[in-house]
Amino acid sequence: MTDTPAMDIDPALAAAAREKTAARFIGTDLAHPAVAALFELSVMRLAREAVADPGRVKPTPPPPPGPLQMGAAEFGPSRRLVDDIVPPPLPRAFLALQEVLGNPRSSLRDIAAVVSHDPGLSALLLKLANSAFYGFSGRVDTIERAVGLLGAAEVHALAAGAAVSTLFRDNPYPDLLDIPLFWKHSVACAIVSRFLAERCGQKNPERFFLAGLLHDIGKVLLAVAEPEMVGMALELARRDNLSVLRAEKHVFAFDHAELGGRVIAKWHFPDALALIVAGHHDPQLCGHDPEPALVHVADMVVLALGVGTRPDPLVPALCPEAFASLNIHPQDLCLAAAELDERLPPLSMAFLETGTR
Ligand SMILES: [Fe+2]
Ligand SMILES: [Fe+2]
Structure with missing residues (x-):
């Protein structure tokens, strides 16, 4: 997608794109230069899409009401504890790898040799x-050549992602x-996290x-383990105009980030990974650690x-301290967008076809 200025776009279409994008950015601080850069980029992209499909700038309809018709107070909080939700074990083939x-x-x-015992992972690599x-x-x-070219860290990341996604392949x-x-x-x-890690000079950016791939894994576990309560959280968010994260906290007394961090630890991934996942919505919980911030x-x-x-x-609010801790420029986020355009289609296709069907 080109991000050159939209000189040729009908002003009415451009104004409608701005209005619809503003509704998505309602919870953000547009005075922050990084948020402003992303906002302008999103407006321009939507306006360009609307040239081909004018329906794109129509307001998004609100989600339909759920089956629950209760007052907010009746939604909880629940006595469910974060450790009550037990993740399924990781596949043996991944543990061997x-x-x-x-x-x-x-x-x-x-x-x-170990990869070859896992047909799904072999095909993915x-x-x-x-x-x-x-x-x-x-x-x-050959698998040996693929492993040699990709490198051990990349193979580990892809295998972990494939292993976790095969646990949750149904919808x-x-x-x-x-x-x-x-x-x-x-x-x-995952793609943008690695790109930003490279931009800000993190060691081993493939980590x-x-x-990025596992940051929201708590959402899947919640939906699979407690579908009725997740339905309540979504309904509460819709009715009381809350973020889903706040609604989760109200219904469960924890949220998908905290649950995700616990589950990553239970799966014996490194502590640093559990910390990133637990802190991805509130990186200040992790002090000045730039990893969750990223x-x-x-x-x-x-x-x-x-x-x-x-x-x-x-669009969730950007934590300004988190952005500052990365030492990157707003323009880097626009470069991340270009990286995503290039890399998301081939990677998501290969990943989704192998891991989640
Ligand atoms: Fe999240
Ligand atoms: Fe997310």
């Missing part, structure tokens, strides 16, 4: 190694959470790919660009 990747004496051949996402020249036709409650859109949002957040900013960028679990998602 994690073991071989964690052993410094493992050779490329050892890693490839080959598909990605041959996709425009990585841009390797020449055909990659049992599409009204609560659209699983294909959920993974598309997660892959988008942030996995953090995924917080990436999530906001992705939602500003419209890649959410619903069409035309609301």
Whole structure:
């Protein structure tokens, strides 16, 4: 997508695009230069889309009322504890791979041998190694070569994402959470997280790919474990005009970020990853640690660009201290948008086809 100024766009269409985008940014501080840059980018992109499809600038209809007709006080809070929700175990094939990747004496051949026992992961790695996402020249036709080209950290991130997504491949409650859109949002957040990690000079930026991929995993667990209560939270958010996050806290006394952090720890991923996931909506909970701040900013960028679990998602507020801690410029967020345009289609296609069907 081109982001050159929209000189040729009908002013009425441009004004409608601005109005609709403003409704999505209602909870943000447009005086912040990073938010303002994303807002202008989103207006321009929507206006360009509206040239081909004028219906795009019509206001988004509010979600339909849910089946529950109660007062807010009747929604809870619940006595459900965050540790009551137990995640399913990770697939054995992934645990075997994690073991071989964690052993410094493992050779490329050892890693490839374990990957080969998992047909889904083998197909994903080959598909990605041959996709425009990585841009390797020449055909990659063996697992050993794919593992060698991708590197151990990348293989670990992709395998973890594939392993977790296969646990939640069905879409049992599409009204609560659209699983294909959920993974598309997660892959988008993974791409932008890694891009921003590179821009701000983080060590091992591929770690942030996995953090972005798993940042909202608590949402899936909630929807699968407690569909009725998630339905209540969504209804409460709709009726009382609350963010879903606040509504989750009211109904569950915790939210998907806290639950996600616990689950990551229960799956024995590194503590740093659990901290990032737990802090992605409130990075100040983690002090001045820039790692949760980075995924917080990436999530906001992705939602500003419209890649959410619903069409035309609301944009969450940007924590200004989190943005400042990254030492990046507002313009970097526009570069992240261009990176997403290029990388999301091939990666989400390969990922969704392999992991979630
Ligand atoms: Fe989230
Ligand atoms: Fe998110």
